[in-house]
Amino acid sequence: MRPSVHRFLRDPALPFVEYRQARDSRACYHPHSHPALSVGLVDGGASELTLENLPPQALGAGDVVVIPPGRVHRCNPRPGSGWSYRMLYLRDDWFGALAQESPALRADAFPLWRADPALYAAVDVMLRASLSEAEPDAREQQLLALLSLLAQEQGLPQREPAPDWLQALCNAIRKDCASPWPLPELARRAGVSRFHLIRQFQRHQGQTPHAYLLDCRINIARQRLRQPVTLAELALELGFSDQSHFQRAFRQRVAATPEQYRSRAD
Structure with a gap:
């Protein structure tokens, strides 16, 4: 059994982005949230995603996952097994500025999960391009293209406003x-x-x-x-x-x- 690997990538040229890669991970999370839009690709293995009060969703290789900011969730491997995934975290101030420019770009306008090989392949290409050694502006444009692609999918229902x-x-x-x-x-x-x-x-x-x-x-x-x-x-x-x-x-x-x-x- 290969040891699990977790890597984080942060670039001062794009301070609003954090990238995470996990291989053969068996780590389990407590329910938690991020002040960031999270975009993930499941590369291998199997896990289960729980988002607030929605039914648990089984995830496998080729799935695309998007977690809106502030949504409590956890995504853990099946017992006795590991899984591999990549996550891109887009900081809330950067994404919030985009949403102000384009009101239709809501955090809940994205799919929660999607088992779609074509979508997985497209997100994979854009994610790799955003992490390349190209100029920061070119990489930021790839991130915008990625959001544009994902926003075309059916999104989550909007949250009921809190008191x-x-x-x-x-x-x-x-x-x-x-x-x-x-x-x-x-x-x-x-x-x-x-x-x-x-x-x-x-x-x-x-x-x-x-x-x-x-x-x-x-x-x-x-x-x-x-x-x-x-x-x-x-x-x-x-x-x-x-x-x-x-x-x-x-x-x-x-x-x-x-x-x-x-x-x-x-």
Whole structure:
């Protein structure tokens, strides 16, 4: 059995893009979300994708997967087996600027998954071109062409808008995710019961407030790990009880340790 490999690629010339390649991965994720549009190709093996409240979807070689920003999901290999895939993460500020230029380009205008050899081949060509040694402008144009191709497919139904109080609470957590945010305090700020708070969080965010808080911290950590900061300093900065807690939460959501993520390979 070959050892699994996880590689990350980041280019300062295209700071809004992150690329990940996994080979024979047996790593399992906790439910999590990304503040980025995620485009994936399944190259081999089999896995199961769960997205919020939708039924689980079996994935196999040749499938194309798109996860909208902020959608809670997990994609894990079948028990006792591994799978290989490539993911492209397009940062929310870059994609958001595109969506403002073209209102029809919604994050939920893309297919969630599609078993289509022709689409897989086309996305594969564009993804490779976007990672080539060509000029940054040419590579960015390939990314736009990729989005244009995917947006022609049938997209997901739009999410039901969250109540104003829940949107405000999520904004507050994102702005100060180093704070502990205990449940009684969240309920007091929102003016609702703890039970109603949990129910509405599950309905609109697909996870509990605590899981949402950890997601926010790990997404910040992915950016901060590109800078010269120690893991102990980062754990303290993000509000974790200790470095071990930070490393465990990071691995559960990224399927790599912070050190592996920083070094781009395991």
